[in-house]
Amino acid sequence: MSPQCLVKYHLEPNRQKDKKMKITAVKSYTVHPGWRKNLIFVKVETDAGIHGWGEAYSQYDRDRPVVAQLDALGPYLIDRSPFDIKHFTQFAFDDYAARRGSVELFCAISGIEQAMWDIVGKSCNQPVYNLLGGRCRDRIRVYANGWSYGMKEPADYARAAEKVVAQGWTALKLDPLPAPWRTWIPKEHEERAVRVVKAVRDAVGPDVDILIDQHRRLAPMHAIRLDKRLAEFGLYWMEESCQAEYTDELAQIRRAIGVPVVIGEATYTKTGFRPLLERHAADILNPDVACVGGILELKEIAAMAESFLVAISPHNYNSTLVALASTVHASAVMPNFIITEYFLPFVDFCDKISSNQLKPKNGYIELPTAPGLGIDVDEEALTKFPGKSYTLRKLRRPADELGGI
Secondary structure: OOOOHHHHHHHHHHHHHHHHHHHHHHEEEEOOOOOOOOEEEEEEEEOOOOOEEEOOOOOOOOOHHHHHHHHHHHHHHHOOOOHHHHHHHHHHHHHHHHOOOHHHHHHHHHHHHHHHHHHHHHOOOOOOHHHOOOOOEEEEEEEEEEOOOOOOOOOHHHHHHHHHOOOOOOEEOOOOOOOOOOOOOOOOHHHHHHHHHHHHHHHOOOOEEEEEEEOOOOHHHHHHHHHHHHHOOOOOOEEEOOOOHHHHHHHHHHHHHOOOEEEEEOHHHHHHHHHHHOOOOOOOEEOOOOOOOHHHHHHHHHHHHOOOOOOOOOOOOOOOOOOHHHHHHHHHHHOOEEOOOEEHHHHHHHHHHOOOOOOOOOOOOOOOOOOOOOOOOOHHOOOEEEOOOOOOOOOOOHHHHHOOO
C-alpha cells in the first residue's frame, strides 16, 4: 500500500467530520511580554470545537495596523473550511487585497494560515510536519538572540555571551553596530563593531558559532571593508549587510567578504525571494513564518532555494511559543534547513501563557509529536497581559544627523 493510501486509511474515521467543519471565528490578542514589542496571537475557531493558534509578526507602533488587517480579513474566513489553506492565501492576496501587498497584510495572512494548519493537524491527529511531507530530521538547531539588547561596551557583550554559552547554547547572534541605522557610517562605528565581535569571540572561544546581524544598514563601501575585518573572527554568517531590494549590491558584498551572506527577514512571499535567488545575492535565506505568508509559503520558498543550493534559516523575532512552533514544523521538512532563531527574553512570558512551549536543550529543539503545532495557549492568561500603548519615540531630526563621515 502506498504512503498516500496509508494516510487515507488512518484518517478515514474523521473524513465526514472534516468535510463539514467550518470556521466560525477569527480572533486576535495583542499582548505585551514585558520586553520591547507587543506580540499578536491569532485564534481560529471551528464548529467542530477544534481551534488553532497562529502568530502575526509585530513591530513598535505597527501592531495596530496588523490587527486592523486581521479584523478586516478575518470575517472572510467564516463558513469556510480550515483545510482550504492554499486557497485562503490566494484569495486573501488576489481578491481581498486586489494584489496590493503590505507587511501588515502578510502578517495577518501568516497568523491565520498557521492557525489553520494547527486545526488541520489536530483534526487529522497528526503533527503538522507529517502533513507537509514528513520530517527530514528529529531535532531543530536554534541560536540565541535578544541576549545583547541595549549593551554598549565590548566587555558587557563578552560577559553576556559567556552566560549564554554557559546555558548550553552553541550559537548566538548579535548586531555590533551602534545606532542609528544609516547607510553611510563614520569609521568609529566600524571600529566599535570590530571591538565588540573580538570581545565576544575571545569570551566564548573558537567552537561557538557567532552570527552577525547588520539590519539592512550599509552601503557596499562600508559592508565590504567592515565584513572582511569581522571575517577574521570565524563567523557563521553575515546577515543583511544592506536591504534586500539591492540584489546586485548584495551579490557584490557576497563575492567580496568570504562569509556566508543571509537576507530575507523583510522580504515577503515567493515573488519577493525570486530576484535574490536569480541574482545569487545570498547563501542563506531567512524568511519569517509570521510575515512571509505562513507555514506553506515558508516551505515553498525553501524549495525554491534548494534548487539554487541556497540554505534556509527562518527568522523568528516572535514569541518562543506559536511562531516558533510553526517554524519548527516547517523546518522539519526542509532538506536545506540549517538553523533558526530563538529569542531568550520571551521565554519566561511564554511560560505564563502556555504549559507546553517548545524549549531547546543544548541548542536543539526536539520535534513535537502532539497533533497540530504541538502547543496550546491559555486564552484566559492572555487577557492578563494587555498590549502596551507606546509613547512617541524620539525619532531623529536634522540637527541630530552627522554633517558627513
